[in-house]
Amino acid sequence: MRILIADDDSNNRTVLQGMLTSYGDCDVVVTGKEAFEAFVLAHEEKQPYDLICLDIMMPVMDGNEALMKMREYEQQQGLTMPSQEAKIVMTTALDHPKDIIKAFYKGGCTAYLTKPITKKALVEQLKDIGVLT
Numbered sequence: 001m002r003i004l005i006a007d008d009d010s011n012n013r014t015v016l017q018g019m020l021t022s023y024g025d026c027d028v029v030v031t032g033k034e035a036f037e038a039f040v041l042a043h044e045e046k047q048p049y050d051l052i053c054l055d056i057m058m059p060v061m062d063g064n065e066a067l068m069k070m071r072e073y074e075q076q077q078g079l080t081m082p083s084q085e086a087k088i089v090m091t092t093a094l095d096h097p098k099d100i101i102k103a104f105y106k107g108g109c110t111a112y113l114t115k116p117i118t119k120k121a122l123v124e125q126l127k128d129i130g131v132l133t
């Protein structure tokens with residue numbers, strides 16, 4: 001499967017990539033803007049991402065804005081069935097509950113993980129949302 005990891009912190013990127021690399025091909029970007037651009041490109045290549053891990057706090061464009069743009073793009077493309085939508089997992093610090101609420105109710109994210117992310121929590125979450133069996 002295709003995986004996109006977006007985080008402005010290099011340590012977080014390395015950790016997530018290390019945990020996910022055995023499950024698919026990981027692309028890594030550092031801003032929400034780059035994440036959205038990679039997302040569109042993958043659609044244009046007819047190989048959309050199956051899983052997107054989006055950090056909420058990022059420069060240029062934050063994760064919540066990137067999330068909303070991705071969901072908008074899917075709508076515009078007529079990809080409105082749950083099976084056609086990318087699974088988008090927001091990653092965030094525990095002390096930002098408002099960002100998480102916004103991601104769920106306004107952005108339509110699939111799930112969220114709080115940092116520091118453990119492999120156990122990640123794998124459990126991915127099983128819950130059907131990315132892993």
Ligand SMILES: [Mg+2]
Nearest residue numbers: 008055057058
């Ligand atoms: Mg960040």
